[in-house]
Amino acid sequence: GIAFTELGPYWRSVRKFCNQQLFNASKIESFAPTRKEVLAHFIESLKEAAVAKEVVNISKKVGDLNEKMTLKMILGPVKKYEEFNLKELIDELTNLAGAFNLADFVPFLGAFDLQVFCLCV
Numbered sequence: 001g002i003a004f005t006e007l008g009p010y011w012r013s014v015r016k017f018c019n020q021q022l023f024n025a026s027k028i029e030s031f032a033p034t035r036k037e038v039l040a041h042f043i044e045s046l047k048e049a050a051v052a053k054e055v056v057n058i059s060k061k062v063g064d065l066n067e068k069m070t071l072k073m074i075l076g077p078v079k080k081y082e083e084f085n086l087k088e089l090i091d092e093l094t095n096l097a098g099a100f101n102l103a104d105f106v107p108f109l110g111a112f113d114l115q116v117f118c119l120c121v
Helices: 010-020 024-031 031-053 060-074 076-085 088-098 107-112 114-120
Strands: none
Touching: 024 031, 031 060, 060 088
């Protein structure tokens, strides 16, 4: 909601709240052990792949790292939430939010937009 709110008094108050309560140094620092733990696991998996001389998809590995770190910081231990298939939900959200859409830049091509068709099917 913050990203799409119009600039004005409400946006300023929400931004101030986020800076004071959510994104302050003490909150960020409180997650340092969690970040270190997930990052250590990530590095170990890369070391194991290097020893085994396996090909590693770095994009997928970094995506998984980001997912695990985010879930651990937001929800706590991820094992409790595996039954909800959060990984698939996050992947779908990332695809929907991050997909390039030509109609956003050239509006008259919106009638030929295949993404809208694919999402509806």
